[in-house]
Amino acid sequence: MSDKNSPAIEQIITILNNSPTAIYVSAIDNYELLYINEKARDILASNSTGQERTCYEAAGFTQPCSFCQTSKMSRDKFLVREFQLPIDSSIYQLSGKIIDWDGREAHIEYITDITERKKEENKSKAVKEELQTTFSCIPCGLCVYKFENGKISPLFHNPAFYGIMGYSKEHIKEIENDTSFLGVHPDDLPVLQSKIQDAILKGGLVQYIYRVWNDNKNEYRWIRLDGSVETQADNTKFLYGVYSDVNKRVLLEQELTAAKDKMQDIINAIPGGVAIYKVSDIFETIYFSDGVPELSGYTVEEYHELIKEDAAKMTYYEDTEMVVSNIQEAIKNHTVTEFDFRKQHRDGHIVWVHVQAKQIGEEDGCPLIHCVFHNISNLKETQLELDHLVNSIPGGIASYRIEDGQFIPIFFSDGIVALSGHTRKELEEITKNNALEVIYEADKKRVSDEAVSALKSGRVLDISYRVHHKDGSLVWIHLNGRRMGPLSDSSRFYAVITGMSSETRLFQSIANETADGIYVISKDTYELFYTNESKNLFLKDNITIGEKCYKALFGKSAPCEFCTLKSHKPDNSEHDMLVDGTDKFYSTRFHETDWNGISAYVKYVRDVTEETKIKFEKERLSMYFQSVVENLPGGITVIRYESDNSLIPEYISEGFASMCHMTVEEVENVYKNDIFASFHSDDSDNIKNKVLDSINSGNSHCELTGRLKLKDGGYIWVKSTISLIHSSDGVKRLYTVHTDISKSV
Structure with a gap:
């Protein structure tokens, strides 16, 4: 090193020495070694003699270093590399660049001892490799973080972590170097940071479900973190985290919650509602929907007070015993029970309720009964009216379900039973x-064949047959x-069944003969050769075999005008x-x-007077029932629904026209363009x-319910009960019964 340096260099040396x-x-x-400060001498002290004139001699070598990088240096930026001393394995980081030193081109080297840092990095690398080997096959995400100097640094992520998080390649590089809560939903980030900080400070557990942006799926997904903080012997803190993809579970829970809320809304909308009772010696109410108190006109708050007593007492007193008995029977047999009962409304009137009840478990050793209630008051009222109308029919009506060729009764009126x-x-x-x-054996095949034929063809079955009466006759x-409807595996068959008078029964019993x-x-010659009457048709006490038939039977002197022996062929065909x-x-x-x-001719005669009268009576009854329908209080309308949402009147009863104070034609003229035109403007x-x-x-x-305009401009309150029927031809029709309820409004 030169002992003579310019003042500028001396000033630089002073700075570098410190x-x-x-x-x-x-x-x-x-x-040539132009300058070396004390720190550098300390590093090279074991090799230095103090007389070195070159940099490689200062480093303990006798010739230029084989790894010298001077040729790669520039004046613009530092060339950084690492160097390990052979003597003690210390590792240094060298940062060198070209400079001018007192008029000579030189390179300056800054030497930093990174031995400990490299040891720490190697240790961390070893830990990572060990963790990677241990946890690479585990399906959940595993991570290890180091907390030091207020900073959380990632040490390890297993492969599953990246799959769960769905980070892009760019983001993977980012999270491997720094923990910045990348992709965490802004709404979840404050809570997550707070929980982790609390766990670090207190050394506890952390658990949180939050959303992370998934680059691969381009959406936020729900992730669960289960972590714990462990403090090492050197007071270093490690955070161990387990990440699980709970997106499906959270979404399902959200759907279930929404469905539960929706179901509760649906339950509360049931006209009657749902309730659960614990049955002991009383019926203790465990749960009820909003519709249950509405049955008897109470609010939910009022009902909470009422149910502190026996819920069975809230039924109509005449039905209480029946209700309790049916429920107890269902509990005993582990069956579902369905029945109708009455409740008394707070204003005094009776409410008809249909209940379906079933045991769903136990509580404190007592059965829990789940009940679904329906308010059927209107239906019951209509049913009672219909039953009265149906049971007024001579004979009765019945409906059947067809299964495997068998006619299974669904309903039959009281008149059928009486027959x-x-x-x-x-x-x-x-x-x-x-x-x-129930059909007499001799008629069964005939009736069965005709019934099957009518069922297949859809035609009307019109037939008479004998049945066994309870008295043996x-x-x-x-x-x-x-x-009714198209032919299917479970078709429906509807029938009107009538009986016969005692005289007709006698006639039919005699008709069993020829x-x-x-x-x-x-x-x-018309000579009468033989007679045999099972009924007194034409024979007189003084009749004589051998006389002319017209004289012996009818007292005439010439062949009868109504005789069929000459007007018809002898082909045994009935006429x-x-x-x-006579009548x-x-x-x-x-x-x-x-x-x-x-x-000769063998002539068979049957008196069909009763049959003919029955036919006339049937026609008369048909006209009568048509008249009943036409004149029901309030009346009936049938409206056809078109695909363009238009509604076309097809039938208007006389009763409905009368209720409107109009003729049927007038009502049709009002309805032909708009069936809602006759309703009040506030209601239509x-x-x-x-x-x-x-x-x-x-x-x-x-x-x-609405106000219907009359011919004179006034209005009446009308309740319209509509049934939507899908015809076999695909047409939808609205069958509506209209009732004047003005007096009750």
């Missing part, structure tokens, strides 16, 4: 598997019915015969035979929207 960093300067051309003299329970037992079982029954009267008459001067109707048939060698839009909403949502029933 630097905490080891520094030396050497010439580029001959490696055979059985009780309802007895008839249900007889017909439970097939309604045809046979009674004749007439059935008129048809299949005919009421049998007459053998000469083909050429009508009307006897002059009798006869059916007759005849064929040609040989009567003891003489050509609401009613129209409810009707269309009900149709579009597929509801089969809807009930509306």
Whole structure:
């Protein structure tokens, strides 16, 4: 090193001598050591003699270092590399660049001892490799962080961590060097940071579910962190974290919560609601929806006070015993029970309720009963009116479900029961598997064949047959019915069934024989050869075999004008015969035979007067029931729904027209363009929207109330009960019963 330096260099040397960093300067051309401070001498002390003239001699070498990087240096930036002393394995970081030193081109080196840092890095690397080997196959994300000097530094992430977090390659590099809560949702970040800081300070556990932006899926996903902080012997703190992808679970929980809220809203909207009772010696209410107190007109708050007592006492007193008995029976047999009962409204009127109840578990050793209630007051009122109307029909009506060719009864009115003299329970037992079982054996095949044919074709089945009466006799029954809807594996069949008078029953019992009267008459001379009457048709006490038939039977002197022997062929085909001067109707048939060698006709006559009268009576009843429908209080309308949301009137009853103080034609003129035109302007839009909403949502029933305009301009309050029927041709029709409720509004 030169002892003579310029003042400027001397000033620089003074500064460098006081630097905490080891520094030396050497010439580029001959490696001459131009300057070395005390820090550098300390590092090279073990090799230095104090007489070194070159940089490589100061480093303990006898010739230029083989790893010398001077040729790669520049004046613009430092060339940084590492150097390990052979003698003690110390590691140094060298940072060198080219400078001018007192007129000579030289390079300056800054030497930093990084031995400890490298040891720490190697240790950290070893830990990472060990963790990587240990946890690389674990499906959950595992991470180790080091907390030092207020900073959290990542030490290890297993492969699953990156898969769960979904970081991009750029972000992976970022999180491997720094923990900056990358991608955490802004709403979740403050809580996450707070929880981690608390865990670091207190040395406890941390658990939190939060959202992280997933680069691969381009969305926020829910992640769960389970972590713990451990303090090492040197007071270094390590945070161990386990990350789990709980996105599906959280979303499912959110969906379930939303569904639960929605279900609660639905339950509360049930006209009747849901309740759970604990059954001991009393019915203790555990839960009830909003609809339950509404049944009896109480608020939810009021009902909370009422249910502190036995809930069974809140039923109508005449039904309480039945309700308790049915529930106890369902508990005993582990079955579902359904029945109707009454509750008394707070204003005094009766509310009909249908309940479906089932045990769902136990509490304190007592059964828990889940009950679903429906307010059926309107339905019950309509049902009672319908039952009265149905049971007024001579005979009755029945509906059947067709399964495997069997007619399974669904419903039959009281009149059906009366026809055979059985009780309802007895008839249900007889017909439970097939309604045809009640038919007289001789008629069963005929009726069965006709019924199956009508079922397949969809035509009307009009047939008479005999059934066993409870008293042992046979009674004749007439059935008129048809299949409703398309043919399917479970078609429905509806029938009107009528009985016959005692006289008609007698007639039918005699008709079991060949005919009421049998007459053998000469083909050429009208001579009466033989007579046999099971009923007193034409024979007189003084009748004589051998006389002319017209004289013996009718007292005439010439062939009868109504005789069918000449007007019809002897082909045994039945045809009508009307006897002059009587109100009798006869059916007759005849064929040609040989009567003891003489050509003759065998004529069979049946008195069909009763059958004809029954036919007329049936037609009269049909007209009567049509009149009943036409004149129901309030009346009926049938509206066809078109795909363009238009509603076309198809039928308007006389009763409805009368309720509007109009004729049917006048009502049709009002309705033909807009069926809502006759409703009050404040009601029409609401009613129209409810009707269309009900149709579009597929509801089969809807009930509306509004003011209906009369012919004179006045209004009445009308309740309209609508049933939506889907016809087999795909057309939707609204069958509506209108009732004037002005007096009750």
